[in-house]
Amino acid sequence: MTVSDTAVASRRTSRRREARVGLLFVLPVFLFFLAFRFGPAIAGGVLAFTDYTIGAETSWTGLENLRRLADDPLFWRALRTTLIYSVLAVPLSILAALGMALLVRRSFRGSRLFRSIFFLPVVTSLVLAGIVFTWIFSAGGPWSSLLGSVGLPDGSWLSDTTLVVPALVIVAVWTRFGFGMLILLARLQDIPRELEEAALTDGAGPWHRFRYIVLPELTPALFFLAVIETTMSFQVFDTVYVMTGGGPAQSSYMLVFQLYDQAFRYFDFGYASAIGLALFVMTLVVALIQRLTLGRDR
């Protein structure tokens, strides 16, 4: 055996060793993925076409669940409520995030404290938020007292069929704006200061500097936020469960709540999976829109 042969052989064994170690290190997490992500993702799609109840016989029902979904007024209602909720919650939380990010953008005495305060709701559990806000929106609670003191109707928003969704939106904005603020702050720190200084020397006022320098720089981050916030809004569950249970008169009954209801109250797993499929398609559409708009920008 020549020297170079030995080198080739040893390189080959070390390659093989490397591959073995690589696979070995990835294997544990891969098995978990197989059992709890890949498998279920496929099963989730398949289940939507079956009649599945734990302990009972599973039967293939083809498009039956989807047909049922299309004919289910409650599904359409849940879908509409989810969309209305998202259309309100997403822009409002992004606006609040943008406003607060601009306010705490420059360092000043106390700016870090304000950032910490505004981020606090983000680390708070939605269940806790739901419990406290149930009281805040209750009849005679702080919100109704506030409205009453300025001469507005002071009933409980949570028992009003039109105001219950806005109440949930307020909770969403409260819990979410700190997250958006941080994302936007990170982008704001990256804007070259020279740009704004030059604009200032040219006599551009604060609005012009915001409109023509800051806003264009923030656009990608705002898009990114819009996608995340929309996806999160589509999946709203905890606050609905704690605050309204989908009521009153199913006026806050939204998609994930219906999925939970069908699966774990009626044990209709096939039908619930069809709702999951609808949710997946909605998320996919949002991701596609993001892809297309980002593609156009670049």
Place this chain on the structure above:
Amino acid sequence: MTALSTSAAVEAAPVRPDRRRPYRALQPGRGGRAVRAVLLFLGAVVTLFPFYAMVVLSLKPTGAITMPDSLLPWPISTEAYERVLGAESVLRWTLNTAVYSIVSVVAVLFLASLAGYAFARKRFPGKEVMFWSFIAMIMVPYHVTLIPSFIVISEAGGVNTYWGLILPTLANAQAVFLMRQFIKSLPDELFEAAMLDGCSEWRMYTTMVLPLIKPILATLGVFVFLWHWNDFLWPLIVGQSSDMRTLTTGLASLNAENAPLNIVLAGSVVAFVPIFMAYLVGQRYFTEGVTMTGVKG
């Protein structure tokens, strides 16, 4: 969330303090500063009011809560806390939450760092396919896999057990992704030197990789902890019996059973204090972790 948006989040993640002295003229004038102060003060009041209400009302004796008197801090009564901390159920829920969170954090960090290291530094067949299929799973909403995961756990007898609660959450795609990105960004020389020393792979992982990835371990650890501590839907369906509830599902059940408000809120404070303390100490890790992964627990 898409892989695309995750990588955008990683780019956006580090929140650098603006250390440079800002150009004076870009700072608002006196009037601007006053407006800013008023707006920030209002924002802080609105943000903090629910926390204030939670604490103050939990310190009221059981009975009618009247507005606006109940918002005054006095009189203070520790009745609700005595009942909550004396209740076996709440202690049990706290224990369950701690087990769920701590075991998951340790396991996720271990599994994700092993896999992330292999994905970043090793060549092996099927690597790209595997990695991108992990990433693709970030896009599939949690709720699509929820029902099949529950069926798997339920058929395996995992309902109302710790392992049933914990195992499915260990398939954490974002953790693997972030680990791989971080380890890939480390300089090659570090690894080459250890290779030449003839370090065994396992020793290399424990003595080289783990110390190097401490920053991301901390950030990711805090995030995973927060996510589990506040998680609701999965514990709700897997921990059905009253002694397998976590704090979130336990408090939701108390709330649904119309328990007195001061009791529910005292329980809420108990659930919130650990997160709040951790937030005070390691705020940086919270903000980094949450912005990096883009998801709220």
